[in-house]
Amino acid sequence: MTVQPPRLCRLTHDPIDANELIAAVQTVADGAVCVFHGVVREDSRNRKVRFLDYDAYPEMAERKMHAILDEVAVRWPDQRAAIVHRLGIVNVGEASIVIAVGSPHRGESFDACRYVIDRVKQEVPIWKKEVFTDGEEWIEGS
Amino acid sequence: MSDVRIELRYFARVRELLGRRADTRTFPPGTTIADIWASLTEECPSLVGLTWKPSVNQEYATPETVLQDGDEVVFIPPVSGGTGSSAPDFPTDPSRIDTRFVGRDKR
Numbered sequence: 001m002t003v004q005p006p007r008l009c010r011l012t013h014d015p016i017d018a019n020e021l022i023a024a025v026q027t028v029a030d031g032a033v034c035v036f037h038g039v040v041r042e043d044s045r046n047r048k049v050r051f052l053d054y055d056a057y058p059e060m061a062e063r064k065m066h067a068i069l070d071e072v073a074v075r076w077p078d079q080r081a082a083i084v085h086r087l088g089i090v091n092v093g094e095a096s097i098v099i100a101v102g103s104p105h106r107g108e109s110f111d112a113c114r115y116v117i118d119r120v121k122q123e124v125p126i127w128k129k130e131v132f133t134d135g136e137e138w139i140e141g142s
Numbered sequence: 143m144s145d146v147r148i149e150l151r152y153f154a155r156v157r158e159l160l161g162r163r164a165d166t167r168t169f170p171p172g173t174t175i176a177d178i179w180a181s182l183t184e185e186c187p188s189l190v191g192l193t194w195k196p197s198v199n200q201e202y203a204t205p206e207t208v209l210q211d212g213d214e215v216v217f218i219p220p221v222s223g224g225t226g227s228s229a230p231d232f233p234t235d236p237s238r239i240d241t242r243f244v245g246r247d248k249r
Binding site: 053054057058060063121122123124125126127129138 | 151153154155157158197200201216218219221
């Protein structure tokens with residue numbers, strides 16, 4: 001029997017430690033751990049970003065993140081995923097989200113990791129405001 | 143039937159335009175989410191034209207939803223999205239594929 005680590009799924013105002021996510025998903029049965037970092041880029045539509053300011057509906061965001069991990073458990077029963085998303089000010093170059101997926105084999109770990117980030121972008125009520133050197137703007141998804 | 147008491151919470155642009163984070167308000171029975179949005183836009187016309195989808199008690203709902211006493215309602219602006227393509231972008235140009243390792247690993 002494989003020991004299942006406790007699920008890691010949360011919002012934080014602190015920098016994200018990817019090692020914590022890896023530890024939360026990896027078991028001895030795994031041959032792959034896929035880690036995705038969504039990071040803040042300096043250029044946005046030709047304006048210079050100073051930082052992003054993330055706002056969330058926290059109770060619903062955590063609920064939706066847990067629901068996405070439930071979906072992963074159904075689609076890929078032998079994999080585990082973890083999600084940590086930053087709130088508040090995130091500087092250029094820092095990660096606003098980190099996702100880790102532990103899998104027996106690498107192929108499915110990429111698939112599941114991609115699935116998680118796409119679902120987060122669709123479902124989780126988190127918004128970012130881009131703060132530029134010359135103004136600010138809420139970014140709305142497409 | 144008595145009035146319903148609704149908890150409204152505001153986020154992102156809606157919060158900034160209204161200048162507050164939350165309200166508790168009472169409405170007549172049969173009030174829908176769209177009705178509440180209409181009353182908010184009357185108070186704050188700069189909300190007009192914003193896109194949102196509503197949630198009731200932390201689940202997505204529709205604007206026609208009739209609210210019950212105690213419901214928590216949020217007008218959720220489009221989530222932060224990002225411009226990543228929705229389909230994986232694998233290299234299709236063979237010259238971009240590093241063939242040194244292809245087929246080596248049989249798992």
